Amino acid sequence: MKIAVTSEGSTLEAAVDPRFGRCKYFIVVDTDTGAFEAVDNVQNLNAAQGAGIQSAETVVNQGAEAVLTGHCGPKAFRTLSTGEVKIYVGVEGTVREAVEAFKAGKLQASENADVEGHW
Amino acid sequence: MKEIIIISGKGGTGKTSLTGAFAALAENPVLADCDVDAADLHLILKPKILETHDFSGGKQARIEPDKCTGCATCEEVCRFGAIRRIPAKDDISPPFFAVDPVACEGCGVCAWFCIPKAVQFEDALNGHWFVSETRFGCLVHAKLGVAEENSGKLVTLVRNRAKQIAKERNCPYLLVDGSPGIGCPVIASLTGADLVVIVTEPTVSGEHDLARVADLAKHFGIPVAVCVNKADINPGMADRIRVNAEARGLSFAGTVPYDKAVTAAQVAQLTIVEHDRGELGKAVRKVWERVTALADGKDTK
Amino acid sequence: MKIAIASGKGGTGKTTVATCLAQVLAETGLRVRYLDCDVEEPNGHLFLHPEIYESKPVTVPVPEVDREKCVGCGLCAKICQYAAIACVKKKVVTFPELCHGCGGCARVCPAGAIREVGRGIGVAETGRSCKIDFAQGCLRVGEAMSPSLIRQVRDIPTGAELDIIDAPPGTSCPAITAIRGADFVLLVTEPTPFGLNDLALALDMVRELDIPRAVVVNRHEDENLSARKFCSERHVQIAAEIPDDRRVAEAYSQGLLPVIALPEYRPYFLDLWANVNKLATGTPGKEPA
Numbered sequence: 248m249k250i251a252v253t254s255e256g257s258t259l260e261a262a263v264d265p266r267f268g269r270c271k272y273f274i275v276v277d278t279d280t281g282a283f284e285a286v287d288n289v290q291n292l293n294a295a296q297g298a299g300i301q302s303a304e305t306v307v308n309q310g311a312e313a314v315l316t317g318h319c320g321p322k323a324f325r326t327l328s329t330g331e332v333k334i335y336v337g338v339e340g341t342v343r344e345a346v347e348a349f350k351a352g353k354l355q356a357s358e359n360a361d362v363e364g365h366w
Numbered sequence: 367m368k369e370i371i372i373i374s375g376k377g378g379t380g381k382t383s384l385t386g387a388f389a390a391l392a393e394n395p396v397l398a399d400c401d402v403d404a405a406d407l408h409l410i411l412k413p414k415i416l417e418t419h420d421f422s423g424g425k426q427a428r429i430e431p432d433k434c435t436g437c438a439t440c441e442e443v444c445r446f447g448a449i450r451r452i453p454a455k456d457d458i459s460p461p462f463f464a465v466d467p468v469a470c471e472g473c474g475v476c477a478w479f480c481i482p483k484a485v486q487f488e489d490a491l492n493g494h495w496f497v498s499e500t501r502f503g504c505l506v507h508a509k510l511g512v513a514e515e516n517s518g519k520l521v522t523l524v525r526n527r528a529k530q531i532a533k534e535r536n537c538p539y540l541l542v543d544g545s546p547g548i549g550c551p552v553i554a555s556l557t558g559a560d561l562v563v564i565v566t567e568p569t570v571s572g573e574h575d576l577a578r579v580a581d582l583a584k585h586f587g588i589p590v591a592v593c594v595n596k597a598d599i600n601p602g603m604a605d606r607i608r609v610n611a612e613a614r615g616l617s618f619a620g621t622v623p624y625d626k627a628v629t630a631a632q633v634a635q636l637t638i639v640e641h642d643r644g645e646l647g648k649a650v651r652k653v654w655e656r657v658t659a660l661a662d663g664k665d666t667k
Numbered sequence: 668m669k670i671a672i673a674s675g676k677g678g679t680g681k682t683t684v685a686t687c688l689a690q691v692l693a694e695t696g697l698r699v700r701y702l703d704c705d706v707e708e709p710n711g712h713l714f715l716h717p718e719i720y721e722s723k724p725v726t727v728p729v730p731e732v733d734r735e736k737c738v739g740c741g742l743c744a745k746i747c748q749y750a751a752i753a754c755v756k757k758k759v760v761t762f763p764e765l766c767h768g769c770g771g772c773a774r775v776c777p778a779g780a781i782r783e784v785g786r787g788i789g790v791a792e793t794g795r796s797c798k799i800d801f802a803q804g805c806l807r808v809g810e811a812m813s814p815s816l817i818r819q820v821r822d823i824p825t826g827a828e829l830d831i832i833d834a835p836p837g838t839s840c841p842a843i844t845a846i847r848g849a850d851f852v853l854l855v856t857e858p859t860p861f862g863l864n865d866l867a868l869a870l871d872m873v874r875e876l877d878i879p880r881a882v883v884v885n886r887h888e889d890e891n892l893s894a895r896k897f898c899s900e901r902h903v904q905i906a907a908e909i910p911d912d913r914r915v916a917e918a919y920s921q922g923l924l925p926v927i928a929l930p931e932y933r934p935y936f937l938d939l940w941a942n943v944n945k946l947a948t949g950t951p952g953k954e955p956a
């Protein structure tokens with residue numbers, strides 16, 4: 248399956264970006280093959296508003312089934328849930344570590360947004 | 367790093383003068399002026415600009431007269447009355463159409479429905495934002511073009527850059543001069559902050575507006591400290607504000623007296639603590655001590 | 668005639684000037700309406716104590732999607748500039764609090780699946796305070812769409828001869844919305860460096876809107892002529908200078924109209940009105956002594 252990790256850089260060694268809507272990159276990883284692709288999020292990062300919503304659309308369009316990130320606001324959460332994407336918040340470390348933790352089943356999907364995400 | 371936002375609800379309560387004083391009192395702070403409509407902090411901090419950036423708050427429509435056939439579709443679809451009809455001089459030719467840039471909300475509906483693609487829909491240049499050095503520390507601030515609007519986006523930009531600098535330089539405090547009102551810019555100034563200091567006055571309107579901004583801060587779950595400026599204008603009301611604030615579960619940061627030295631400091635381009643070593647300066651120092659204690663979580667009262 | 672009372676920033680005495688002017692002119696027999704368009708912090712009612720006759724909810728149109736009809740084409744999300752409507756996996760999600768009510772999504776939907784419904788953003792109230800007609804808008808706390816509310820308050824029909832609009836402070840969208848359509852703008856300032864800096868910005872805004880204007884200097888002190896100097900440099904007339912008086916601040920703090928608590932202040936507002944009339948009709952007003 249494909250998962251998306253918010254990232255501060257374009258490699259697996261980059262740190263997980265704690266912000267969802269305004270993260271620098273999404274690293275989309277195929278957990279079966281280990282192949283990955285860095286998706287630049289600069290357009291949404293600079294969006295006037297609704298960055299979380301637009302980033303969520305990007306993730307859904309990439310075909311990801313799960314998102315690993317630091318925090319996720321309510322609007323992004325609603326959009327992701329509608330797109331049938333599971334959300335894992337509070338993820339830290341490098342993208343590679345996050346993916347390993349996910350594969351090992353150490354992460355737990357959130358039921359709700361964890362931050363007040365107005366902007 | 368603790369982020370402290372200074373807001374007032376009602377303007378003119380001395381919020382910027384107090385922010386300036388806090389800047390002088392804080393050790394190694396980073397400063398952000400999010401009161402972009404009435405950005406005055408630079409008048410006392412005299413920043414030296416290091417970086418200048420363009421700011422675009424959104425898009426704007428513009429009609430290319432050559433391509434416009436005068437079909438009036440744009441006028442019909444625009445909900446904001448931003449399309450102006452300019453009748454042709456000869457009374458027979460179709461009228462011209464132009465976008466009123468001040469009224470245009472940048473919704474893009476006219477561009478979408480214009481068949482000959484005569485509407486250009488492009489990023490508007492709304493102003494500039496700056497990173498500067500001052501005698502107290504780094505200041506991030508902005509200046510908008512004439513009749514441009516402050517927005518959550520600009521405030522977020524200024525705050526985020528200031529936060530980033532505070533982290534890089536390992537600064538203990540980020541002081542933000544917040545936007546007035548309870549609308550979108552002020553919401554953007556305070557979300558996610560560690561402490562909001564509301565500066566108010568002992569007047570019926572000051573009290574009324576305090577209640578509204580305090581509700582807003584509560585809505586976003588941010589701790590609030592209330593400071594009453596010009597308290598001696600109406601000591602009875604100043605006291606009532608304190609009692610009510612505490613009853614609502616807000617902290618009270620103290621009072622500052624009415625003093626003409628506040629204006630004198632502005633004229634001298636100094637903060638009130640640099641300018642005044644008397645009662646006024648003392649009162650402000652006390653407020654700052656309490657504010658830092660609250661922000662650092664050392665005061666749990 | 669409509670005059671807007673504005674200021675570069677809050678706290679300069681804008682509401683004091685607007686309410687005192689309304690009071691003094693109403694006493695002369697003019698039919699006056701005071702409109703509080705400072706919808707984020709409406710304060711005029713604290714001084715005029717109006718009796719409110721009518722309170723109407725104010726709404727903005729937001730989309731409501733009929734899931735049965737929606738074909739999941741995503742055009743609505745594409746036209747929306749504010750991310751107020753998103754389309755993922757052929758399902759539509761709306762975020763009414765971000766919607767500016769432009770109507771684009773409903774217009775673009777090929778399936779006719781979008782209907783517009785009203786979302787409350789505040790209230791518009793009308794009433795009366797003795798001789799003054801009163802109207803105000805009050806924005807719901809946490810709400811960002813103040814221009815829509817201001818527009819609706821500004822456009823409440825009236826039988827008054829004079830509308831006095833208390834505009835929101837600043838130079839952004841809410842202020843512009845309130846001032847637009849006024850015949851004259853009075854910019855209230857204090858003669859301090861902060862005050863004059865903000866006045867400069869407000870003047871630029873009013874110039875851009877091309878509305879006749881003049882300045883009211885509040886908390887004027889005879890030994891401080893910085894505002895006079897500024898106004899002569901910027902070629903704008905001063906319509907009144909209201910002295911710095913602690914008693915005015917004290918009356919204000921208790922919710923009393925200064926012209927009622929201190930009747931000696933009435934002539935300042937009568938003169939102000941005379942000056943506005945002269946300036947509005949193009950004859951230069953006299954410089955206040």
Ligand code: SF4
Nearest residue numbers: 434435437438440480
């Ligand atoms: S819709 Fe296009 S062609 Fe028609 S009047 Fe407007 S700009 Fe001109």
Ligand code: SF4
Nearest residue numbers: 444470471473474476
């Ligand atoms: S972009 Fe929207 S607000 Fe601006 S002119 Fe076009 S339709 Fe009107």
Ligand code: SF4
Nearest residue numbers: 747766767769770772
């Ligand atoms: S009405 Fe306009 S702003 Fe509102 S959701 Fe539709 S397209 Fe977006």
Ligand code: SF4
Nearest residue numbers: 737738740741743776
């Ligand atoms: S435009 Fe209409 S049909 Fe298309 S996704 Fe939106 S609501 Fe559904």
